[in-house]
Amino acid sequence: MLLCDCHVHLSSYDPQEITGVIQRAAASSVRLIITAGTTIEASHMALDLAMAHPTVYAGVGVHPMRLRGPLAEADLEALERMAITNPRVIVLSETGMDYLPRSPDLAWQEQAFREQIRLAHRLKLPIVWHSQVTEPNTADRHPDTLRILREERAGDLGGVMHYFQADEATAWAAIDAGFFISFAKPLLRQPHQWDIARKLPLEHIVLETDASPQPWKPDRADWTEPKDVSLVAQRLAELKGITVEEVAEATSRNLLKLVGLAPESHLSPS
Numbered sequence: 376m377l378l379c380d381c382h383v384h385l386s387s388y389d390p391q392e393i394t395g396v397i398q399r400a401a402a403s404s405v406r407l408i409i410t411a412g413t414t415i416e417a418s419h420m421a422l423d424l425a426m427a428h429p430t431v432y433a434g435v436g437v438h439p440m441r442l443r444g445p446l447a448e449a450d451l452e453a454l455e456r457m458a459i460t461n462p463r464v465i466v467l468s469e470t471g472m473d474y475l476p477r478s479p480d481l482a483w484q485e486q487a488f489r490e491q492i493r494l495a496h497r498l499k500l501p502i503v504w505h506s507q508v509t510e511p512n513t514a515d516r517h518p519d520t521l522r523i524l525r526e527e528r529a530g531d532l533g534g535v536m537h538y539f540q541a542d543e544a545t546a547w548a549a550i551d552a553g554f555f556i557s558f559a560k561p562l563l564r565q566p567h568q569w570d571i572a573r574k575l576p577l578e579h580i581v582l583e584t585d586a587s588p589q590p591w592k593p594d595r596a597d598w599t600e601p602k603d604v605s606l607v608a609q610r611l612a613e614l615k616g617i618t619v620e621e622v623a624e625a626t627s628r629n630l631l632k633l634v635g636l637a638p639e640s641h642l643s644p645s
Contacts, residue, residue, distance in 0.1 A: 376623045378405045378608055379630045380601040381557055382468065382503055382537045384587035385410040385431065386420035396586075397428055400601035404623065406430050407630070408601050411469040411503065413438035415453050425463035432634070433461075434468025434503055436491055439484040446487035451494055458498045465634040466534070467495040468503035472523070474516040475509055485523060492527040501633050502534035504554075506541070517545045524552055533633055538585045543571045555581045555629055560599060562610050572614045577625040581633075582607050 380400070385393055385408070400408060410425065411434040412418025418435035425433035435454045437446055458464040470491045472484050488504075495502050506520035524530065530553025537557045539546065546556050556579055562568050572580075582604050589598045605619075608626070612619040631638050 376404045376620050377407070377627050378403070378582065378604050378623050379407040379409075379627045380405055380583050380586070380604045381409050381535055381581045381630050382434075382559075382583040382585055383408055383410050383601050384413070384417075384585070385424050385601075386412075386417050387587040389588075393424065394428075396600050396602075397430060400604075401430065403602040403605040405601050405604050407432070407627070407636075409434055409466060409468070409503075409634075411466075412436050412454075413469055414441050415450055418454060418457055422457055422461055422463060426461070432465045432636075433463050434466040435464055436468045436470045436503075437487060438469050439471060439473045439479060439487060442479040442483045442487055445483050446490050451490055454491075455494060455498065458500065465500065465636070466503050467491055467498065467500045469505070469537070470502065471505035471507065471537075472516075472520045473505075473507040474519075475507060478507075488523055489527055492524070492529045492532075495529070495532055496527075499532070501532050502529055503537050503557075504529075504534060505537050506545075508541075517541055518548070521545075521548050521552055524554075530554065535581055535583075535633070537583060540565065540568070542567070543574065546571055546575060550575075550579045555579055555633065557581045557583045558607055558611060559583045559585050560603060560607060562607055562614075569614055572611055577615070577622065578629065580611070580626055581630045582611070582622075582626050 410421045412421045421433040425431045508516045535555045536549040586599045608622045612622045
């Protein structure tokens with residue numbers, strides 16, 4: 376069995392911990408990890424990790440919460456250089472829109488989102504994106520994110536709505552726009568997701584953890600890591616009444632096809 380984690384933040388961990396994080400993932404059958412960039416520096420670090428660890432691949436991108444103004448042309452050029460010069464970059468990640476009380480200016484975010492989608496078109500890379508909201512914004516903000524994606528023809532590239540926590544209508548709208556829905560650990564604890572997960576066909580689902588350090592948890596063993604994608608897979612299997620092996624095979628094949636990696640080289644037992 377092979378599981379894939381389509382979105383983590385390995386570069387946020389202490390460098391001395393990263394090998395252990397990857398080894399624990401492999402021990403839990405998670406043998407393909409995509410680590411995201413959130414800034415130019417973090418994108419470089421993601422690429423370095425992908426070069427150093429065979430099971431790790433990189434995304435490059437600038438997270439909307441890291442913006443301090445419109446995304447500069449020099450930053451876009453830096454992202455493009457990283458992707459062009461190294462095949463370990465397999466997605467444009469992380470980008471999206473954040474509609475939170477302390478989020479950066481929405482005009483800056485939209486400019487950065489659109490420019491990164493346009494860059495993904497030039498690079499022919501799928502996009503890992505999010506739409507982050509707080510109540511009462513849920514009903515009226517996700518459509519704004521999807522509108523931008525449609526206007527920029529992002530569905531032509533495909534990609535992932537990552538760390539899904541929205542409603543069923545948004546899930547189907549994202550799928551109709553050309554994207555996979557990525558379930559993470561909220562699936563373990565949010566009842567509103569359970570019915571959605573039951574209804575969505577496996578052909579539209581991938582898995583992730585969005586793992587990064589969690590120092591507010593006093594027990595280090597409780598921190599989310601890529602190994603925990605096995606918990607998400609188990610919960611999805613329970614909700615659908617199928618085996619975890621079926622979930623692993625379908626979601627892994629979905630992701631591998633999206634990013635253009637040969638299933639034969641990743642799905643074989645090890």
